Amino acid sequence: MIAAVLEAPKKLALQEIETPECPEGGLLLRMKACSICSTDLKMLNHGQKDLVYPRILGHEISGVIAESRAEASGLQEGERVQISPGIACGSCISCRRGADNQCENIQIIGFNRDGGFAEYIQVPKESVRNGGINLIPDGLSFEYAALAEPLACCLNGQQLSRVGEGDVVLIFGAGPAGCLHAMLARSRGASAVIMAEPLERRVSLARVSRPDVVIDPGEEDVRERIMEFTDGWGVDAMMLASRDVAVDEALLSLLAPRGRICLFSGLPEDQAYPNLNFNTVHYRENLITGSYGCTYVQNKEAIELIASGSLDVSRLITKRVSLEEIEEGMEHAEKREGLKAVVTDKSGGDGLGR
Ligand SMILES: [Zn+2]
Ligand SMILES: [Zn+2]
Known part of the structure; x- marks a missing residue:
């Protein structure tokens, strides 16, 4: 598959790499949209405390389930989903209190696990088990669904304050x-x-x-x-x-x-x-x-808010780029000439990359 791999600070390269396998108990996702966050820029230019190289960035993720080994959850191939990027353990004190973004064992997709600027992405069993997978309501586009994660981060900030x-x-x-x-x-x-x-x-x-x-x-x-x-x-x-x-x-x-x-x-x-x-x-x-990141519950709430239309996110997206054009999207974010850039399937194909 094609992926945008960050090899070191300021070294982002499109590479042909092995398509990951569907993890046991988890999902393999065909990426449809992944919006660019200012944290992606920060990681691209300076690194970040949770980042490990080489890394595929991208944590504002939506796509279609290409393969499911999470049969017990009912999640099936072909379903449209948005992914909450935190992978929490589910058992530490923060997790038990519902503050899973503060999980002491947390991993984050697009930070210390590969993210969504690729054709496919692995979603581990912990995400499935802990409620990190949200079905995208009918009528809501992949692009808008990807914005659920940044909105969930805002929700975290506004709930805490x-x-x-x-x-x-x-x-x-x-x-x-x-x-x-x-x-x-x-x-x-x-x-x-x-x-x-x-x-x-x-x-x-x-x-x-x-x-x-x-x-x-x-x-x-x-x-x-x-x-x-x-x-x-x-x-x-x-x-x-x-x-x-x-x-x-x-x-x-x-x-x-x-x-x-x-x-x-x-x-x-x-x-x-x-x-x-x-x-x-x-x-x-x-x-x-x-406030830092967001919880599984906040992701769910955010996607429902967007789907309900009580928040109009349509004018927030000011740049759409294909995976091959990711540098242009990063530049759009860097120059602050618009608002949100989204890596998306511009040509109407079956997902990012081709
Ligand atoms: Zn973000
Ligand atoms: Zn935990």
Whole structure:
């Protein structure tokens, strides 16, 4: 089969490699769509903590079951599925608590196991057993189904920071994750969605998620705009979907009483040790949480949200490339000229590659 193999940082090569076998108790999937994530870019350019080389990247996966050795699960050849990329053990404390993305034995497809930028992909028995396989509802395309994983990551962030009814939500970064956050916050009942984005072309792209206000932090005083918009209340929840946000006093000061901050993106190392007055956190009962990845249940919920139409992801995809054109897709993501790039079956063949 053809696969895009990352051999070392910045060395992505299309290779003809052996088609993997269907693992015992698992599935062999014919890839149909795999969207490109900013984490893929990070891994391509710099590596990542869970990445092992050489590696086929791609963790936003949908396809058709080409072979099933998971008969007991009822999953059959020909079924359309989306895959939750985490492979959790199912028995550690985090797993038993439903926080399987924090599993102490976790492996992740596209990080330390081969991912979806290939014609075929192995899905192990653990994924089947733990509920990592989601049937794609009729009428939902493979491309939109692939977006369930990034949406599930946003869902994790918003659940941890308790975004809900009546909240004023501020999202830093109007890239694909920021836009998904905006749509999701709206569907969870947020009363207002504010986005902060310095890149002009992304400000116009951000309109796909219909924010109430878009602030350019390079040009405008963010605090002034927020306080003006919220009559001095501040924001109830803040999603940091950009690495370029300083976590500091000025940021904390945007929070309303009981306001929450979600560190959705990892911070650059030199920004990771902020100097904060935790008495502000104490008196105003603020909450600072991280979020990383998503759980099996959140994947399921995300695909249902997309299928229900309560979130319109159609305008989120701004580039479609074939597997052979993957570099173009990576470039699209890298240049931040659009939103989401998807490696997909452009020619209407039977899947990625040919
Ligand atoms: Zn991702
Ligand atoms: Zn576990």
